[in-house]
Amino acid sequence: MKETLTLRGNNALLTRANPLAKFVSVFLITLVLALSIDLVSASTALLGELALFPLAGLTLRLLWQRGWPLIIAAALGGWSTAILSADSGKILLDVGIWSISEGSLQLGLGFMLRGLAIALPAILLMSCTDPTDLADALAQKAGLPHRFVLGTLAALRLVGLMAEEWQTIGMARRARGVGSHGSPLQRFKAMLGQSFGLLVQAIRRASRLAVTMEARGFGGGRRTWARESTYSRLDVWVLAGGLVIAAAAVLAAQWAGTWHFVWLKQPN
Amino acid sequence: MPSPDSGTAAVVRPAAISAQGWGWRHAGRTAPAIHALDLDIRPGERVLLLGPSGAGKSTLLHALAGVLGEEGDDADETGSLLVDGVSPKARRGRAGLMQQDPETQVVLSRLGDDVAFGAENLCVARDEIWNRVHEALDDVGLRNSASGNFALDHPTSALSGGQKQRLALAGILAMRPGLILLDEPTANLDPAGVLEVRDAVGRCLDKTGATLVVVEHRVSVWKDLVDRIVVLQPGSSSATAGSTPAVLLDGNPDTVLAQARDMLTAAGVWVPGYVPITRPRSGTAGGSGTTSGGELLLATHELAVSRERARRRGFKTVPPLPVQAGLDAEVFAGQALTITGPNGAGKSTFALTLAGLLAPVSGTVTAAVGLSDGAGADPFKWKAQQLISRIGTVFQEPEHQFVTGRVLDELMFGPKHLGHGEDRVDELLERLRLRHLVDANPYTLSGGEKRRLSVATVLAAHPRVLVLDEPTFGQDANTWAELASFLSELLDDGTSVVSVTHDQEFSSVLGGREMRLVPAFQDGTRQEAGAA
Numbered sequence: 089m090k091e092t093l094t095l096r097g098n099n100a101l102l103t104r105a106n107p108l109a110k111f112v113s114v115f116l117i118t119l120v121l122a123l124s125i126d127l128v129s130a131s132t133a134l135l136g137e138l139a140l141f142p143l144a145g146l147t148l149r150l151l152w153q154r155g156w157p158l159i160i161a162a163a164l165g166g167w168s169t170a171i172l173s174a175d176s177g178k179i180l181l182d183v184g185i186w187s188i189s190e191g192s193l194q195l196g197l198g199f200m201l202r203g204l205a206i207a208l209p210a211i212l213l214m215s216c217t218d219p220t221d222l223a224d225a226l227a228q229k230a231g232l233p234h235r236f237v238l239g240t241l242a243a244l245r246l247v248g249l250m251a252e253e254w255q256t257i258g259m260a261r262r263a264r265g266v267g268s269h270g271s272p273l274q275r276f277k278a279m280l281g282q283s284f285g286l287l288v289q290a291i292r293r294a295s296r297l298a299v300t301m302e303a304r305g306f307g308g309g310r311r312t313w314a315r316e317s318t319y320s321r322l323d324v325w326v327l328a329g330g331l332v333i334a335a336a337a338v339l340a341a342q343w344a345g346t347w348h349f350v351w352l353k354q355p356n
Numbered sequence: 357m358p359s360p361d362s363g364t365a366a367v368v369r370p371a372a373i374s375a376q377g378w379g380w381r382h383a384g385r386t387a388p389a390i391h392a393l394d395l396d397i398r399p400g401e402r403v404l405l406l407g408p409s410g411a412g413k414s415t416l417l418h419a420l421a422g423v424l425g426e427e428g429d430d431a432d433e434t435g436s437l438l439v440d441g442v443s444p445k446a447r448r449g450r451a452g453l454m455q456q457d458p459e460t461q462v463v464l465s466r467l468g469d470d471v472a473f474g475a476e477n478l479c480v481a482r483d484e485i486w487n488r489v490h491e492a493l494d495d496v497g498l499r500n501s502a503s504g505n506f507a508l509d510h511p512t513s514a515l516s517g518g519q520k521q522r523l524a525l526a527g528i529l530a531m532r533p534g535l536i537l538l539d540e541p542t543a544n545l546d547p548a549g550v551l552e553v554r555d556a557v558g559r560c561l562d563k564t565g566a567t568l569v570v571v572e573h574r575v576s577v578w579k580d581l582v583d584r585i586v587v588l589q590p591g592s593s594s595a596t597a598g599s600t601p602a603v604l605l606d607g608n609p610d611t612v613l614a615q616a617r618d619m620l621t622a623a624g625v626w627v628p629g630y631v632p633i634t635r636p637r638s639g640t641a642g643g644s645g646t647t648s649g650g651e652l653l654l655a656t657h658e659l660a661v662s663r664e665r666a667r668r669r670g671f672k673t674v675p676p677l678p679v680q681a682g683l684d685a686e687v688f689a690g691q692a693l694t695i696t697g698p699n700g701a702g703k704s705t706f707a708l709t710l711a712g713l714l715a716p717v718s719g720t721v722t723a724a725v726g727l728s729d730g731a732g733a734d735p736f737k738w739k740a741q742q743l744i745s746r747i748g749t750v751f752q753e754p755e756h757q758f759v760t761g762r763v764l765d766e767l768m769f770g771p772k773h774l775g776h777g778e779d780r781v782d783e784l785l786e787r788l789r790l791r792h793l794v795d796a797n798p799y800t801l802s803g804g805e806k807r808r809l810s811v812a813t814v815l816a817a818h819p820r821v822l823v824l825d826e827p828t829f830g831q832d833a834n835t836w837a838e839l840a841s842f843l844s845e846l847l848d849d850g851t852s853v854v855s856v857t858h859d860q861e862f863s864s865v866l867g868g869r870e871m872r873l874v875p876a877f878q879d880g881t882r883q884e885a886g887a888a
Contacts, residue, residue, distance in 0.1 A: 220466060242463050248513065249459055255663070259713040260756035263749035265773050265817065267740025281759060288755065288799065296460035302423045303453040304463070304474035304527060314472035314485045 100145030100216060102326070107222040108229050109323035113330025114209040120334040121206050124348050127194060129341035130201035136333035137208045144216040151211060158207040166200025219244060221317070228317040235307065242297060250290055257285045368564040370399035371450060371534035373420065377435030379602075380415055384430060389415040393435070393602040395586065399534070402561060402568040404578050404609070407588035408623035409802050409832070412602065413571040416588075417537045420444050420569065421453035439535060449478040451535040452528030456543045456830075458517040461524035467498070467515075468508030470523060474531040485530070492526035495563060496556045503552060516699050518549025522556050529560055536561070538570040542577065543830040546699050546858045550577055557581070573832055575613070575620075576628040585612040587620070624804070624832030632837030634865045637844050650688030653727040653821055653852055654710065654735075654747070659683040659719035661702060661709040678717045679705050680876050687821060689726075690850045692843075692868030694857060701873040703856045704752070704825050710854065711749040711823040712736045727820055744770055748819035752826045754810035755799060763801075763809060764794040770817035777818050784812040787842065804835035811839065815846075822846065824855040828862050840865040 102110065121133055141147065152159065169192070176191030188196075219241060227237040266278050301307070341347035375395040381388040390412025397403055405413050418424045419437055422444035437443075439450055452474070454461060464470040471489045480488070489508070493499040498506055504519060515523060521541055528536060538557065542550040558581050561568055572578055575585075587605040605616050613620070613627060620627050661683070664676035679702030687693055687710070695703045708714045710721055712735025722733045723746070731742045738746070751757055760766045767784060771777040785791045788808040793801065798809060807827065814822065822843075828836050840862055843853050847866065857863055863870065 220464065220469060245462070245465055245513075256751070256753075257756050259708060260749075260751045260753075261759060262713055262740045262743065263711070263751070264757050264759050264813065265740045265744040265770055266759055285756065285758070292755075293457075293460055296455060296457055297463070299418070299423050299453070300455065300461055300524075301463055301473075303421045303451075305448040305477035305531065306473070308448060308477060308479075310479055311477050312475075312479050312482060312485065314469065314476055314482060314489070316482070 098145040098216065100143055101322070102140070102144040102212075102216040103218075104320075104322060105216075105326045106225055106229070106317065106319050106323045107217045108225040108317075109319065109326040110213055110217060111222075113326050114213050116330045116334045117209050117337075118206050120337050121202055123350060124341060125195070125198050125202060125350055126341050126346040126348050127198040127201060128344045128346045129337040130198055130205045132340040133205040133333055133337040134201055134208065136336060137205065137212065140212060140329070144212050146212060146215050150215070151208075154215065155207060155211045158211070159204065162200050162203030162207060165203050166196045168196075169199040170196025224313065224315060224317040228313055229319075234311060238306070239301075242301065243294070246290070246293055246297065249293065250286060253289050254282070254286055257282055257289070261285070368532050368566050369534050370565050370567045371439050372399045372441075373397040373437075373439055373535070373567070373569070374441070375416075375435070375437045378419075378437040379432075379434040380412070380419060380424065381432040382415070383425070388412075388432070388434075390588070390602055391434075392600070393437075393588075395603060395606075397567060397569070397584075400565050400567055401584055402582040403570070403584045403586055404575070404582040405569060405571045405586050405588065406575070406620065406625055407604070408590065408625075409804070410590045411588040412590070413588060414539055417453060417539045417569065417571060420535065421451045421537050422446075422448065423453065449474065449531045450533055451537055452531055452533040453537045454521065454524050454528060454539065454541045456540040458520035458524075458544060462512045462515075462520055463527075465512055466508065467493075467506050467510040467512055467523065470512055471526045471530050474527050478531055488530040488532070489526075492529040495529060495560050496522040496526045497552075497559075498522055498526060516549065517545045518552040521545065521549070521553045525553070525556055525560065529564070532564075533566060535567045535569070538568070538572070540572055540830070541570070542572065542574070548698065550574075554578065554581065573624070573830075574626045576626065579609050579613075579628060582609060585609045587612060587616055621833065624834035626833050630833070631861060632833045632840075634837050635841035635844050637865075637867050638848050650690045650850075650852070651726055652686055652724050653689055654687040654724065655722050656683055656685045656710060657720050657722065659685075659706070659709065659721060660717040661705045661714065662717050663705050663708075663714065665715075675717055678702075678876075680873060681718070683719070683873075685710070685871055687852050687854060689820065689852050690847055691852055692847055692863070692866035693852070693854045694863040694866065694868065694870045695854070695873065696857065696863070696870055697873035698875065701875045703873055706873065707823050707825055707854060707856045708749070709736075711747050711821075712738055712743050713749060741773055744814070744817040744819065745774055746819055747821045747823060748814035748817060749823040750810050750814050750825065750827060752829060754806035757810050757813065758798040761797050762794075763790060763796050763798055766798050766809060766813050767816050770813065774817060777816060780818065781816055784816060788812045788838070803830060804832055807831055807835055808838065811842070819851075821852045821854065824853070824857075826856055826858070828857060828859045836862070 117133055121130060170188050171186045171192070173192040173195050175187055175189035178190045179187055180190065180193060181188040223237045223241040226232045227234045261282055266281060338347065373395065375393045378393040379388045379391040393416070405416070407413055415424070420439060425431060439447070444451060462470055463473050468489055471492055472485050475485045475488055490499070498504040498519065512520070512523065542553050545553065554577055568582070570578055570582065585607065586603060588602050589600065589604040605612050617627055621630055660678035660681035662676040662678045666676060667674050683706060685693065695707055697703050705714065709716055712721070715736050721735055723735050727746055729746070731738050731746065735743065735747055758766060759769055767781045768778060771781060785794065788811065790809060790812060793805060798806065801809060827839060831839070844865055847853055853866060855863070855866065
């Protein structure tokens with residue numbers, strides 16, 4: 089989990105772009121895809137995104153390792169849409185109450201591709217953006233309050249620690265005779281107790297960390313930044329890239345006549 | 357009027373401290389944490405603050421660092437406490453504070469950023485910040501040094517405890533404070549880490565001339581570095597006038613230690629040259645390594661251990677990289693086994709695997725019939741309740757093992773679920789001096805009380821094997837002696853004691869055999885997860 093989230097060793101082009109530019113780009117693509125359920129716009133966006141992979145230092149293998157839950161979820165979503173949505177066109181498969189028709193298959197496929205096309209940019213963004221750089225950009229460029237941004241960043245570090253702590257507390261409690269065996273109710277109670285233990289530790293750690301930060305002068309109205317968050321020409325390209333993919337998706341769907349706003353009734 | 361920090365590399369001006377009749381009561385408490393403190397510390401003085409727990413040492417340090425919270429939210433301040441003639445809160449960055457838990461001394465995830473954090477908050481100009489970062493990292497030996505040479509973007513999570521504390525010191529130095537406050541900075545570190553941090557502090561003080569106030573139980577570590585020892589005592593809890601002053605003794609280290617030796621040892625302070633008296637092992641004269649007599653209870657064969665579980669990589673399952681492999685060990689009744697070695701060697705991981713709490717990566721842990729008693733040979737497969745009556749494990753952090761809200765319930769928890777052994781609880785309450793605390797909430801106890809309770813709760817289930825992870829870490833001399841004596845008694849009664857420890861005095865009291873682990877896989881990024 090931990091090593092898949094770090095950027096060390098990733099020297100791809102997009103790691104050097106300003107996180108805010110990447111964020112806006114991803115937002116544009118996601119917005120367009122959220123507007124329509126159709127095969128053409130989703131697959132166009134997906135193709136565009138796949139082309140960006142090398143620029144973010146991402147390979148198909150890495151993508152699968154990091155994003156397999158999302159990919160499986162998209163596939164399952166598509167599958168269930170295909171079997172459960174209203175049939176239209178030729179029936180391809182019919183098993184009792186489940187049936188797949190040309191229309192529902194198309195809808196399911198569109199659903200799946202759209203899920204993927206929305207999930208991919210997020211994975212892409214995460215794989216080439218360091219949280220510290222993102223915080224720098226959000227505080228310095230987007231004008232978010234630095235106390236909020238840096239507080240969140242410091243807390244994020246604690247989340248990793250808490251994952252380790254969860255494991256330790258689980259073992260410590262087993263050593264007291266609280267097991268993960270027994271009825272679902274017993275297990276639920278054991279889980280509740282373990283969560284409480286974790287909560288206590290999390291609060292202790294957080295308050296000690298808060299003291300550390302305060303003792304280092306954190307919390308004043310003004311501060312300087314050791315590293316300036318800057319825009320470069322690369323960021324123009326990143327924005328342009330996002331725009332092009334979003335526009336291409338819309339235009340392709342318009343041209344193919346498949347563009348369809350989600351809030352309108354399905355054609356039939 | 358002192359000039360504010362300018363951007364240029366100003367020379368550090370050491371701070372003066374003056375307390376007059378100062379006292380502080382925390383919100384929600386009836387008694388003050390510290391009371392009637394009169395103390396003057398001259399600029400550049402180095403002071404070691406001693407005293408029993410409850411004397412208000414940490415409260416004083418927090419107040420000097422200006423992080424004590426506001427008076428008024430039900431907290432009470434009396435008298436005055438001034439740094440350079442003004443309230444500590446008024447001048448951010450004048451004092452730097454280091455606390456005990458290394459994990460919470462790190463703020464950011466990159467080494468350089470973390471050092472820069474304080475200077476950024478003080479609005480230091482960008483170029484000057486980086487000058488200070490480089491200088492501070494050099495000074496604490498994390499760059500261009502035999503004890504560490506890290507890049508500015510090195511992940512802080514991959515540092516050891518001692519390195520994290522040195523990093524915290526660098527972050528403090530980058531603020532150019534006139535006062536450095538250390539609150540038990542080495543309590544959670546192994547012996548090598550303790551010296552690392554102590555020496556780094558010494559170097560930095562020699563260079564900057566800043567004033568130092570350090571709180572620490574182990575006097576020998578700091579004695580040669582300080583030029584004054586102040587011993588505090590708990591104030592009288594009554595609000596009546598004429599209460600005892602907070603400062604009991606004050607003077608140069610040798611004089612104070614000579615005058616107050618008995619009082620300090622009675623309070624559990626580790627005075628140099630003092631080894632607490634413990635109960636000797638009977639019979640085997642300290643257990644000279646003979647394996648005869650005791651019955652074999654537990655054995656490992658070709659054991660490889662890791663804290664991590666097998667990971668999923670897509671459809672594939674990848675076994676974790678072990679921190680140690682090929683471990684063969686035997687645990688006998690009535691015999692101690694001590695696991696030693698540097699941080700990152702996988703000592704705790706091995707002990708937890710031996711105790712049936714972690715699954716082996718490969719190899720086996722086998723319980724002999726005398727121990728398993730019909731539960732099967734693999735302790736990891738035992739149900740939790742089968743486990744606790746066979747192998748008891750005491751974790752490094754007692755709070756991790758508390759499962760109820762009351763000391764007595766905590767002790768009765770095991771016996772109640774097992775359906776037997778409640779009679780032993782009474783004996784444990786007496787033996788580990790917990791009787792006066794039966795109704796208290798475990799989380800509110802002192803460090804020593806928590807340790808005694810965590811040992812008692814595990815023993816209440818009558819395990820034949822007791823596994824302890826760094827049981828003496830951060831403990832005062834009194835708790836230490838009680839614990840060592842108690843365990844030696846258990847050993848004589850036939851219990852087997854396996855302990856992970858850096859403490860040689862402790863392992864020599866228990867006797868038995870030592871198993872020394874060295875880091876097996878050194879790729880620089882793997883750290884023993886449990887080494888807090």
